[in-house]
Amino acid sequence: MSESLRSLIADHTMPAAPELVRPDVLDSIRCLACGHRCVIYEGLEGICKVRVHRDGELRVPAGYVAGLQVDPIEKKPFYHAFPGQEALSFGMLGCDLHCSYCQNWITSQALRDDRAVSDTHHITAERTVELAVRNRVPVIVSTYNEPLITSEWAVEIFRRAREHGIACGYVSNGNGTREVLEYLRPHVDLYKVDLKGFRDRPYRSLGGVLQVVLDTITMLYEMKFWTEVVTLVVPGFNDSDEELRDIARFLAGVSPDIPWHVTAFHPNYKMDTTPSTPVKTLIRAYDIGQEEGLHFVYPGNLPGRVGDRENTLCPDCGELLIERQGFYVRSNRLKEGTCPKCSRSIAGFWGTMTARTSVGPGIPRPATGSSSPSRHEPCG
Numbered sequence: 001m002s003e004s005l006r007s008l009i010a011d012h013t014m015p016a017a018p019e020l021v022r023p024d025v026l027d028s029i030r031c032l033a034c035g036h037r038c039v040i041y042e043g044l045e046g047i048c049k050v051r052v053h054r055d056g057e058l059r060v061p062a063g064y065v066a067g068l069q070v071d072p073i074e075k076k077p078f079y080h081a082f083p084g085q086e087a088l089s090f091g092m093l094g095c096d097l098h099c100s101y102c103q104n105w106i107t108s109q110a111l112r113d114d115r116a117v118s119d120t121h122h123i124t125a126e127r128t129v130e131l132a133v134r135n136r137v138p139v140i141v142s143t144y145n146e147p148l149i150t151s152e153w154a155v156e157i158f159r160r161a162r163e164h165g166i167a168c169g170y171v172s173n174g175n176g177t178r179e180v181l182e183y184l185r186p187h188v189d190l191y192k193v194d195l196k197g198f199r200d201r202p203y204r205s206l207g208g209v210l211q212v213v214l215d216t217i218t219m220l221y222e223m224k225f226w227t228e229v230v231t232l233v234v235p236g237f238n239d240s241d242e243e244l245r246d247i248a249r250f251l252a253g254v255s256p257d258i259p260w261h262v263t264a265f266h267p268n269y270k271m272d273t274t275p276s277t278p279v280k281t282l283i284r285a286y287d288i289g290q291e292e293g294l295h296f297v298y299p300g301n302l303p304g305r306v307g308d309r310e311n312t313l314c315p316d317c318g319e320l321l322i323e324r325q326g327f328y329v330r331s332n333r334l335k336e337g338t339c340p341k342c343s344r345s346i347a348g349f350w351g352t353m354t355a356r357t358s359v360g361p362g363i364p365r366p367a368t369g370s371s372s373p374s375r376h377e378p379c380g
Contacts, residue, residue, distance in 0.1 A: 008120055009050060009093075009111075014062035016051065017152050019183045021058045029058050034096045034148045035175040035212035047207070048149040049111040050094040062153045065128070066107045066118045067091040067144040070135050072327040076171050077261050078228055079298055079312065080348030081190050082139055083322050084329035087169070088132040091144025092153065093118060097173055097207040099196070100270040101234055107144045109269075125156040133164050138351065139190070143171035148180055158187040167349070175208050176216035181223060190349055191225040193217055197238035198246040214250065221254050226349035230261040230300075233277050233285055244285045248292035256293050257347035262286060264301035279305050295347075303327075314339040314346065321346060 016031070024030040028041045031051050038046035040053040052059050073087040095108035102108055110116040132140050140161045142154040147170045158168040169190030195213060197203060203210040220227045231247055233239050244262075251258050262285035264277035282299035286309050289297035295315040299306040303326030312322040319341040323330040333340055337350040 008064065009052070009061065012061060012063040012122070013052070013059040014152055014156075016058035016060045017155070017183055019179060020151065027056075029053050031058060032177050032179040033060075033151055034146070034180065035177055035209060035216070036096055037177065046096075046149075048094050048096040048146070050092075050149055060152050061092050061094070061150045062156070063124065064092065064120050064122050065090045066093050066110070066120045068121070068123070068128075068131070070137060073139055073141075074324065074327040074329065076141055076143065076169065076190075076192055077230065077263075077298070077300060077327075078139075078169065078190055078192060078226075078349075079261070079322070079324070080228065080259055080296070080346075080350075081169070081226055082167070082349070082351050083312075083332050083334075085139070085351075086135070086137045087139040087141045088128075088135060088137050089141045089143045089171075090128060090157070091142065091147075092150045093120070093145055094149055095146040095173070096149055096175055097146070099206045101232070101237075101265060101274070102269050103232075103266075104144050105269045108146065125153070125160055128157050129160040129164065129166070132161060132166055137166070139167045139169060141169040141171055141190070146175075147172050148176060151180060151184060155184070155187050162187065173208065174213040174216045176212070176219070178219060181216070181219055181225075185223055185225070189226060190228075191220050192228050192230060193220070195229050195231050195247060195251075197231070198243050198250065199238070202237060217251070217258075218254055221258065228259040228261065230263055231285075232263050232265055233281055234265040234271070235275055235277060235281070239277070239281055239285075241284070241288065244288045245292060248289040248294055248297075251289075252293040255347075256295050258294070259296040259298060260289050260294050261298045261300050262289070263299070266301070277301075282306055283309070312346070314342060314344055316344045317342040 020032045022030050024039050028039045031038045031046050036047045040046050042053050045052040050061050069089050070086050073082050091107055093110045106116050107118050110118045161168055167189045171192045174193035200210040251260055262282055266276050286297045286299050299309050310324040319339050321334050322332050338345050
């Protein structure tokens with residue numbers, strides 16, 4: 001880690017939330033922000049490298065961003081929340097995993113890999129929310145790095161956002177704990193989980209434990225977060241019929257209404273020689289999800305190449321409800337969250353909160369029609 005990043009982390013901190021820390025053996029502190037539940041001794045940090053035991057307390061990141069962007073909410077991806085609208089996305093540095101194919105490694109691995117050089121900017125929680133209001137977006141999302149490890153700063157922002165009627169979301173690897181989800185629940189409406197596969201040994205090679213992520217998904221549903229799940233389908237890693245079927249079967253067992261996004265891998269980071277995911281693999285994953293009883297399966301990252309499978313259809317009558325291409329909504333026929341043909345209620349977070357209108361300068365958006373804003377979802 002560069003000295004400039006060390007200095008940034010040291011200078012931009014706040015105390016950990018009491019709900020996310022407890023004393024442990026020999027004056028150490030146990031952190032409860034993610035599934036690692038690190039025991040951290042004085043002067044050391046957790047696996048994430050951003051939550052640090054200093055002068056007898058756990059200090060955590062605050063007061064800066066490494067990414068700030070207004071872009072389509074479909075890019076998170078959330079397909080069943082505020083369709084066709086935009087979200088203000090912000091992120092910091094660091095992650096509790098170390099995926100070799102990470103799509104956001106410039107920010108997530110900045111504290112592990114000297115090649116990952118990210119610009120950072122000081123910003124207050126108030127200023128972040130002001131930008132959301134000025135840009136008239138209905139949602140703020142913590143993303144780009146792993147938001148669980150920077151939850152206290154997200155909550156500082158989200159508390160203020162909710163005063164303006166702005167919904168709040170996480171784009172996360174799902175390596176959670178009950179304690180952190182209970183801490184977040186009053187402040188977070190939308191939660192996207194990257195379920196990276198369904199085999200424990202490969203999961204451990206990424207730095208995680210499969211069962212922890214499965215438990216997180218179950219808790220999110222039980223605690224009534226609006227939850228969508230993404231699997232980045234990586235050739236040779238998690239693309240077998242058996243593994244895809246196991247994922248679909250698990251999700252359908254939690255709820256058939258959980259949207260499952262099966263997205264295409266593109267060569268990146270330490271897997272820059274691995275081939276891209278073929279269209280036929282995503283269509284196969286889509287078919288498997290349908291066979292296992294999921295109501296909403298969405299192939300992603302190959303806009304316009306998967307037929308009409310990017311669209312939302314009514315599970316009962318098959319009516320076209322939301323027509324999409326890539327990150328963009330071409331039409332939305334939902335009527336207050338219901339099918340206009342058969343009146344079935346469609347599961348989702350359909351905009352019960354709306355941002356107040358304001359005026360003033362905003363922040364740049366991607367060029368019209370662009371499918372590649374400055375940061376990439378999902379975290380992979």
